[in-house]
Amino acid sequence: MSAAVRAERLDAAERATVGECPVWRVQEDALYWVDIPARSIIRLEIERARRTEWAFDEQVACVAFDKAGRVVAGMESGVFAVTLSDTGDARAAKLAAPSFPATGMRFNDGRCDRQGRFWAGTMVQDMSLASPAGALYRFNEKGVLSAPVVDGLITQNGLAWSPDGTTMYLSDSHPQRRIVWAFDFDPDTGTPGPRRVFADLHHYTGRPDGAAVDADGCYWTCANDAGRLLRFTPRGELDREIALPASKPSMCAFGGGDLKTLYVTTIRPATNATDDDGYVFALNPGVQGLPEPEYAGMLPVA
Structure with missing residues (x-):
């Protein structure tokens, strides 16, 4: 069950405070991710x-991309259209906001x-x-934001x-929850059925x-606080466990030209951080991923 897979630290990515949401952009041979408290989106062109x-x-x-390379993003106050330039300039326009x-x-x-529908969840930032x-x-x-589709979530x-596309997965990572759910999902209407513990x-x-x-x-989930990646079969059985150098992996995504590289963002804890915490890691788990879906709507130029 445990796999001896080496995770390589991408020093060129530099260190983040809360690295999250890695997305592989095939058209650019590049990995994107965010650093939440730094209020930033980051791109690493791997070969260069x-x-x-x-x-x-x-x-x-x-974040997610549309076919034109524009970004739809879940931010503090709502869902935004984001335009990124190669010079480092960025513009954001709010598209919708929940109550x-x-x-x-x-x-x-x-x-x-x-x-190609964009889904995002909310949380109270003070997890305590x-x-x-x-x-x-x-x-x-x-471009229509729904009412809450699933509610009562902590993190x-x-x-x-x-x-x-017929099963949707969702987790609550708060220490009081620590649950991954599965939902039967109607691809035509974008409607999940009742949740069940996965x-x-x-x-x-x-x-x-x-997860990815x-x-x-x-289903690969980042086991935060345990420095592990856990792979569950569609039946909900744990079949692989990979140790990572960082204690707080936050999200993973498949990338590379053959989608066989698994990239993992991590969080740097406020206390007792190691030299590896906060970096992005790359590993070859021996399986292939899937292309990240693009947003199907027409995003405005921010």
Whole structure:
């Protein structure tokens, strides 16, 4: 079950405070991710080891691309269209915003489903409050933000879809939850059915943070606080465990020309951080990933 796979630290990526939401952009042979408290989106062109960073006025938590290379992002106050330039300039325009039920909230984990709808969840940033005010939202191809699709979340995370798009995965990574759920998903309407427990990490290790699904339909979750990647089969059985140099992996994404490299962002803890915490890591887990879906709507030029 445990796999001896070496994870390589990408020093050219530089260190983040809360690295999140890695996205492989095939057209650029580049990895994108965010540093939430730094209010930034970062790109690393892998072969050139060239790093570009774009700064914003508020925190950026999750991003996806449209076919034109523009970005849809879940930020502090809503869903934004973002335009990035190669010179490091960036512009953002708010497209929609939920009615936050509590103060101190922001978007957290998000990505597109197989049909190109952008999904993102919210959370109360002060995790010590354990507030279940978070919810999951759908931003469709027409630019309409839904009412809460799933509510009662403390720390929304782990959003992913099966290869055929008929199963949606979602986790709550708060220490009081540590659950990954699965939902039967209607690809035509973008509607999930009732949730069921897919993996309870109280029986394993760590907290289920960001995730990715491979071409075999297996679900990879970052076991935050445990320095592990855990791979669950579509039946919810743990079949692989990979140790990482950093204690707080936050999200993973497949990339590289053959989609066989797994990139992992990490968080640098406020205390007792190691030299590896906060970096991006790359490893070859021996399986292939899936292309990241693009947003199907028409984003305006910000």
